[in-house]
Amino acid sequence: MKRIMIDMDDTITIDGYIDVVNKFLKKNITYEDIPNYWVDDIVPESQLPKYLKFFYTKTNVYDYVKINENAIEVIEELTKYYEVIICSAYTDYRYIENCVNIVPYKHKWLLKHLPSVNPDNFIFTSNKKCIQAEIKIDDKISNLEDNISEVKLLMTAYHNKNISDEKLKEKNIIRVNNWNDVAEILLKH
């Protein structure tokens, strides 16, 4: 049985982080306003300490997230043919002592929404390169750059949508725009 590593944020779940930023700033920021990977880069430097405290000690971002369409159904189907591992990063060096607060929220969300995945296979680490899996699905390119996986699927997200297919091809990465694309590639028998 081949193993699949599946990322959580912006792969299984979407939004959430931007909603928390908007709640904190009392604004209506959209993805068009976000220049980088990190949604909270939009928070002014002067307000960042307050924001991080708000995010890590007063907020469960998973109360705000939505499910990427069909993610749950496709993952459930994948578990019949593959060993599915959910791997989610949590380290934040701007708030390193308490960034671990987010892990129980991730764990609870996965337990509730992905009962088809064995909780033994929830892995919380930012060092995804150490995960031995033939197939990896992630929205962050650097998480797919390893010498281990054979099939690397990049889930389209606001921060990666402008990367050309040619550029991805150089890295042996295939873009998937949604979970139906994932099913098309991994569940065709």
Ligand SMILES: [Mg+2]
């Ligand atoms: Mg992600």
